[in-house]
Amino acid sequence: MDWDKLRVFHAVADAGSLTHAGDKLHLSQSAVSRQVRALEESLNATLFHRHARGLILTEQGELLFDATNAMTKRLDAASARIRDSEEEVFGDLRVTTTIGFGTLWLAPRLPKLYEQYPDLSVDLMLEERVLDLPMREADVAIRMKEPSQADLIRKRLMSVRMQAFASPGYLDANAALNTPEDLQNHRLICQNVNATQVGASATLVQSLMTHDVKSLLTVNNYFGVLQGVLHDLGVGILPDYVTQDFPDLVRVLPEVESAEVPVFLAYPEELRQSKRISAFRDFVQEEIISYRKQLRDQQKT
Structure with a gap:
């Protein structure tokens, strides 16, 4: 033909x-x-x-x-491999991750990536659907579970836990919050348990709902949950990494915590030699190291 x-x-x-x-x-x-x-x-x-x-x-x-x-x-894959034979890091890089991680953790750090590689163009695809990397729906993925697709290089980046947070303003204006039972006097902000999300988060929210929560606001992503918390609407269930960029948030109910959620970076085997992928992978790993160091420093104080 x-x-x-x-x-x-x-x-x-x-x-x-x-x-x-x-x-x-x-x-x-x-x-x-x-x-x-x-x-x-x-x-x-x-x-x-x-x-x-x-x-x-x-x-x-x-x-x-x-x-x-x-x-x-x-x-497209062949073209990417040909471009990556050059020494410089440039061109398009399609990154997929969840809405929460993409908006709350990754996007705020991208200025550092562009400072290092100003000729790089990132297409950030934020959705809960798992894109097919071998079929080149994206070049690299950051996901909240280990990818099951074959022919992928994968690396565990860190672990996340979902915890309860509130704003100082909300806590000053509302009843005491010392135990999960006290949620009957508060508004809970969380993802709907039927929304696409990691199972550990849904399990935590389901357990909290057994305490006859007074009022409920559900959002289909963590960015929306965070906005509700920042605007003094209630107690939000959020990933623990939000404390790095939003230090004024107050963790409440310290016994309320999800199971550990692993965070993986993955990309197709055929892009193993890609300089764009290597640059992005190294950037994310450096930011994870910085995040862990800041977390340790916070725990010491």
Whole structure:
């Protein structure tokens, strides 16, 4: 099959529109249409259902799109490896992690990474869904459990525990909070136990809910939980690393703590020699070392 026609087909399938594909490829709509029609004739198959709102892939089109999608990802991987043969650290780096870790821990530290590597472009993809690294949905991942996908290099970075925190303002304005039973006089801010999250956090929240909590605010990520706590709304269940960047938070109910949650960094085996990956990995490890040192210093005081 003609690669130029496949490239045009892939762009149309991805965009769902001849016009949008043409804009991306810098071709006219009529040129795109001719290429698609020629490909359909060569395959003796209809690849798109056409309707007023755009284009929908037929069953045959879905099969071809799966193939061109895989080809594109393989080409991206090859391109990345070729770029990484250079000495300089530059280019695009797609990093995926959870919304909580990405917003509360990683993003505030990225200025240091850019200071070291100003030509690096980071695409930070924050979502709870585990992206497929071998299929190049992302280059590197930081996850709250050990990745199970094959052909990945993985490194345990640190451990996290979920704990209870409140603001000084909230504690001054509300009833005493000495035991979990006192939560019946307070508002609990946490992730919904049915939301996608680590099991240790859901287990902790479920146990706290047995204490007849007076009021509840649930948020689908820890960034939202933190905002509620900072604005004096209640007692929040948050990862312990928030104390580094938000030292005014007060840990309450010291006996309230989740099981240990491991944090792993992972990337595909084929990117083992990637200088972009190495630079990011080393940066994260240095920040973890700094975090641990600060934690030890806080514990001494």
